């Protein structure tokens with residue numbers, strides 16, 4: 001493991017730490033204001049490790065994760081956020097859909 | 109973790125479309141186009157306010173949202189020109205009141221929810237107990253003959269069914285909640301609502317559309333292959349059910365229910381597949397334990413089922429699925445403005461994989477709803493033009509026809525015209 005506790009196996013993901021965002025509103029903001037090439041790069045990097053990440057994270061209690069694990073967790077949530085953009089729409093937001101910033105998450 | 113192999117094909121090679129000319133089952137609804145006026149008329153809206161929203165039970169949340177004494181929620185009811193507080197009392201019972209001070213009318217609670225020991229007015233400091241009784245009046249002796257026991261908060265009826273909290277603006281409704289819901293109770297009884305309500309996500313938005321336009325868009329699948337082509341069509345339609353016909357439906361006096369097919373041959377995307385491997389997902393579930401669902405959900409017991417809907421008059425709906433459910437509320441503001449609120453509920457996530465899985469399900473749902481949102485406002489714009497007076501409906505849109513009929517039966521706008 002690296003000094004931060006970040007597992008060596010996932011060191012390729014460290015350049016994507018700006019996707020470690022704690023709330024849906026932040027993750028939506030990031031998706032909707034990112035270029036598709038950056039979203040795609042994050043998607044590709046995360047997907048190749050996703051199964052291993054989730055198996056790794058499953059050993060920690062959800063409410064008391066060490067900081068590096070919480071970052072990885074939040075990055076998997078960002079992957080969930082951008083997955084439809086990559087897999088279904090080919091763009092951050094479909095043409096002619098509702099303004100995502102008007103659909104406001106409650107009780108965050 | 110689960111094996112991703114399809115297991116539930118259950119001998120249903122193709123949807124049964126021999127019996128889905130739904131109008132034939134409900135001839136009293138007729139087949140004529142329905143009028144556009146109810147969606148745009150201010151006069152119609154005023155009648156809905158008086159004859160529907162002030163006269164029926166309205167869902168405002170779940171008991172898990174206010175579990176402890178002093179927990180409260182504030183429900184804005186612009187359609188009834190009021191705001192209502194629902195609070196759990198010291199005795200553990202729910203109480204509901206108009207959110208209005210008995211002194212000079214100030215709104216008592218200004219936030220959307222929380223927990224408190226009493227309600228104190230931010231104008232002159234009158235203070236009320238959790239049961240709504242007036243407890244304290246500053247400088248009380250300077251009032252004339254103040255009857256404190258008659259100056260409590262104005263009550264609103266409140267009751268629960270299956271953990272859902274309903275209010276009725278008449279403090280003594282002629283119809284009990286149980287009687288009001290009698291038509292849908294058999295269908296939903298036994299569904300594990302409390303277990304599945306541990307985690308909730310909610311979005312809220314104000315749209316520029318009539319509440320019925322918004323609601324109608326969620327009670328037919330006819331638009332799914334077109335409007336949701338990119339997001340959901342593959343999971344819910346197939347070569348043998350290209351137009352998303354319903355699997356079954358029942359129309360009642362006021363409420364209604366439907367079942368929808370899923371596509372057993374749907375190939376999940378990589379992330380959807382992983383979400384399914386680590387948790388459950390409404391679009392890729394192949395391991396549905398049909399026997400664990402109450403008999404009224406997916407009553408046909410077909411394995412190529414995806415989700416049911418229960419429409420509780422006037423503005424609340426529950427969509428139970430396997431291991432997750434969602435609800436919609438459409439709260440009218442004016443004839444062309446509506447608060448749209450969607451909740452999606454999951455069991456408690458016990459590990460990272462389940463949390464990821466829930467997040468994916470939630471994001472996909474949200475992105476599907478985004479596709480609906482724009483259409484609603486465009487429809488409202490054009491209905492208001494007056495260019496057309498009626499809209500034709502097909503068999504698969506019978507819920508829209510039924511919804512129109514039930515509203516009109518309450519409102520009586522066309523009676524005697």
Ligand code: FES
Pocket residue numbers: 209210211212213214229230231232233234
């Ligand atoms: S209006 Fe509430 S105390 Fe005066």
Ligand SMILES: [Fe+2]
Pocket residue numbers: 325326331332335336480
């Ligand atoms: Fe839709």
